[in-house]
Amino acid sequence: MDSAEAGNTVVPDHDLCAAGMQECAPGNGAYPVSYNLGWHGGAHLIAPRDAHGAAAPVRAIADGTIIYARQTDASEKPALSYRNVRTDDGCVVIRHSTQIGDGDSASVSFFSIYMHLQTVTPSLVAGRKVYRKDVIGIAGQVYGQTGQIHFEIVCNQADLEKLVGRNTGPLTATTGRRDAIYGNxxxxxxxxxxxxxxxxxxxxxxxxxxxxxxxxxxxxxxxxxxxxxxxxxxxxxxxxxxxxxxxxxxxxxxxxxxxxxxxxxxxxxxxxxxxxxxxxxxxxxxxxxxxxxxxxxxxxxxxxxxxxxxxxxxxxxxxxxxxxxxxxxxxxxxxxxxxxxxxxxxxxxxFPHWAGWSLIDDDTTAKSLCGSPTIRRWLDVNGDGHVSHAEMVQGLHIDAVRTRLSKAICKFPIEWSRNEDSIDRRWGWLKESSESLPVALPTNDFVLLKAHIQALAFWEEIHDPHLPPADQCWHFPPKAFIEHFRKCGWLSASELSQCLPRTSLSGNITWNVAFERGSTHAKPINFIYRKYLNECRIRLVHFLAQTHIETDVLRTMVEDSKGYGYAYGPFYGRGYLQLTWPFNYDAYRRFRGVASHGVSAYADPRITSTSTHAWADGAAAQRWSPRFDPHIVATDPIHAAESAAMYWLAKTFRGKHNINRAADLGTSPAVVGFISWLVNGGGHGYTNRQQFAPLLAEVLLDQPRRADSGPLRYPPLSPPGSPELCSTFPPAAVPSTQTVTIIYVAQKP
Structure with a gap:
């Protein structure tokens, strides 16, 4: 549609996102201020379109609970057409409660707001759970501009301190937090x-x-x-x-x-x-x-x-x-x-200030007009201590200023409050001329604007203990917030539980069973993910795909046969990757400095103070005692995790170390097959491993969710000793000659 009327304080001066960028240009729906230096708590985003011109749907940014959902008004009420241009009022607010690390101080809540939706998914009602990538609606109109939404992220004071690690100013601590550690x-x-x-x-x-x-x-x-x-x-x-x-x-x-x-x-x-x-x-x-x-x-x-x-x-x-x-x-x-x-x-x-982050809490007014001395100083282009309207507009287009604003976490009132007194306090400045607003808004226009604000508002309709008061909201720059927390790979128990396939070749499990296992194993798996997989989700897809078959989807840390009938005997598989053979257990001893066994008897009676055991397949026998009892790898979660990580990093192939090297090649069946051979060496559970990987990719990676089921063609595992699949590195393309059905059932409750 044509641009809305230019030159006033509410309708943008020109087309939103005219440059084709996903986030709007400065002054026109950008965060955190407009050309008139009015606070703007979110960013206007334009929906990308496919080759056929269809707009992509709006999706939830993370798992959470709907705390507010409003269907778009279809009555064409005048209050939604301020200055004769339509703004949609469809809205969804999600509370996200999760963990960013270990402990209570890393258990956080925040809210994502999706405003100006043309349609809202009908099933979304307050109290319903939603999950990352779930469709919540279709982008609507913002002052006559179609295919756009207002996207906002806020939290209260207590959660700000948990998310950021402090509540004011630059980082002053002499060392960083230990409960949450991620990224650079x-x-x-x-x-x-x-x-x-x-x-x-x-x-x-x-x-x-x-x-x-x-x-x-x-x-x-x-x-x-x-x-x-x-x-x-x-x-x-x-x-x-x-x-x-x-x-x-x-x-x-x-x-x-x-x-x-x-x-x-x-x-x-x-x-x-x-x-x-x-x-x-x-x-x-x-x-x-x-x-x-x-x-x-x-x-x-x-x-x-x-x-x-x-x-x-x-x-x-x-x-x-x-x-x-x-x-x-x-x-x-x-x-x-x-x-x-x-x-x-x-x-x-x-959130170190040297990385560009700032906490802005110096606006002592209750106005929607930004009164922050810090931001005004940034916009003072000529440095004379006085910020004119022309300087504001100029400053918002200076790269250094935009960079500062893009990582400014700001405290100011939410714009979605319906309270009349609050509206008067926040917007009353529009009735008087100022440098920010050379021409005051006429009284009749202010009345219309007030009705428009109330038609869009909803804050008082939400009742949630974590919701910040309307005048005490901390606002995060939306784009930077998402980019930043993509570095944080810590999975909550619920998020890890979704990585446990409910239906697979390994059998069916209920959500309750999945959640019990996810809760038990979340901490050690997060330690592996953070320390050894560098919080890379593709690596986690591969690690869990192998772990699931080795542990029967986290059911057990012990090989069911306990080594009977196998050459490695009492040195049977234990831990997340089922460590076997004395030489691997001894490598783990050296890696972690595991102390020698302090009691006379081992958990497995086949190991004694004098018994000898084949050190590796075909190798000579050696005495194990007085080395540690290998059973601790099954009973201690840290040993179970660290032993698996050691194997993952230490694995040698083609003269190189580290299975991450292969995982970084992607999630194709050929790569999954290559890693399966590295971990297992044989064909045990090979098809299961191929099935687990795309299921995990569905949960952990960014592709939209697929249909309920579908076929997967994958290469056969070559015979041990002459694996064609592994004859080159990276693995060469191998014709897919085997097929397994992937059942993309809900991995969540």
Whole structure:
């Protein structure tokens, strides 16, 4: 339709999204302010269209509960046609209650608002559960512009503190939160930190200027940083990059330079952790005593991934570990110990201000006109302390200002309150001329506007204990909120339970059974997902597809046969990936430093203090005792998880390590087949694994949900010993000659 009338405070100045962008241009339905500096709590989004011109439906952004649903008014009531252009009033509000980490402080609630829907899915009523990707309606009209919605995300004060980790201002904590950790890792490096240019220091060394313990180590001189820096450590698809930021004169953090950690560094984390741990053993041999306490590869792996130990692993008392990484600074490109006292360690879960996040709570008025001194200062283009209307318009098109606004979390009144006094307080400024509004709104027009606001409003109709009061809403920038929390892979018990197929070749289970298992295994699986799969959903699809067949959809951590009739005997499958054979259990012992068995009897009587066991298929027999009791891998959730992760990372193929390397290739049946061979080596449950993967992709990935059932064609697993499928890496395309039916039944209650 043609543009609505231009030049007033409510109807946009020109077509929304004229540039074809999904989020509207500044000043016209963008977050958080308009051209007239009016607060705007969400973003106007335009529905993308397919090749036939059909608009994509509006979908729920996450699992939640409907707390408000209003069908679009079909009576053409005048109040919805302010200034003779139609605005649809169809609306859905969803409360999302979930976890972003471990513990009560990471249990959060927030609300997503979908306004101006042309139609609302009829079955949506208050109290009904909805799930991520469920269709909730069709985009409608916003002041005559079709195919658009207003999308908004809000929360109350208590949940803001849980989501962000604080309730005001820049990040001031000396170290980051531990209950929620995701995304990039950040190091705040103070002025005076030593940088070593010549070579990587020994991991036992915290400062390579210290006197050396033996001839194996020689000290080296260092430069020191002359200002504070922030280092971002980013892991992504096998790579790890360290980027240095410094503060400019405007208080913003800008990139100085980046340093890659070497090709495939993430894929090689297991090998790197073992390399660094071995250096301690080498040092002790050189000194001729147990001079240095040796950290396990597992704890080193955790520090390399997160910059610190998170609790499931810890450096032994009295031990030292220098987390040496090569970074770029103006002083030098060299080695810095990121585990040095005084260096703060954080993650994206801390919403650090150096990553662009800000909390704006300095508007003391109750007006819909933005009175925030912070935002006005950002829009003060010429820096004279006075913000004219022309400057506002100009400022909203400056990239640096738009970047700041795009990550501003702001507290101001919701625009959907129906209360008359509230409307007068919020919108009364329109009746007076100002720099934001050169021409005041006539009284008759204000009456019409007030009726229009009330026709769209609904806030007082919602009764939910987590809903913030109308004048106490914290608003998140919608696009940045979604992009940010896509980095957080922590699954609630309900979300993990949806990953347990209710109908598959492995049998049928009820939702109650699925939820019981999901609740039991959520924490250890989340630890694996966060620490070893780098919160990549494609990797989780593959890991769970293999786990489901190994554990009979999380029914058991123990191989049902308990090794009777198999060469590995008492070293039968245990844990999430059913570790077998003594050599794998021994590798796990070394990886985590599992203590020797402290009692005389093992859980399985086939293992005694003198018994010997074939170490691997076809290998010579060795005595296992006094090593740990392998049954702890089945009975302790952390052992069950860490042993599976060790196997996943340590698996060698084509001269490489790490099954993540294969998982990153996608979810095609050929890749699923390749990973099935890596995990199992034989044909056991191969068809089940092929069936599990697309079911998991349906839940975890972003494709729209498919029909109730459909065929899947997949390649046969080649015979062990000469696997055609695995003859190349990445796996070559193999003709699909086998078929299994995928039943896409509801994975949810």
């Amino acid at each position: 890792i950040w190091f705040r490096v103070p002025k005076g930190t030593p940088v070593f240019e010549n070579r990587e220091p020994h991991p036992y060394r915290l400062d390579d200027r210290e006197p050396p313990p033996c001839a194996l180590i020689t000290p080296q001189a260092a430069r020191t940083t002359d200002q504070e820096y922030v280092i971002r450590m980013r892991y992504q698809r096998g790579e790890c990059t360290l980027t240095t930021f410094h503060k400019d004169g405007d208080g913003q953090y800008v990139v100085f330079g980046s340093q890659a950690c070497g090709s495939g560094y993430e894929y090689g984390l297991y090998r790197e952790a073992n390399r660094l741990s071995a250096k301690y053993i080498e040092l002790n041999e050189s000194v001729g005593s147990a001079y240095a306490i040796v950290p396990t590869p597992c704890v080193i792996c955790e520090i390399l991934r997160f910059g610190r130990s998170l609790g499931t692993e810890a450096l032994p008392a009295g031990s030292k570990f220098g987390h040496w990484r090569k970074i770029a600074t103006p002083e030098a490109v060299g080695w810095v110990n990121l585990n040095l006292t005084g260096i703060g360690v954080y993650s994206d879960a801390d």
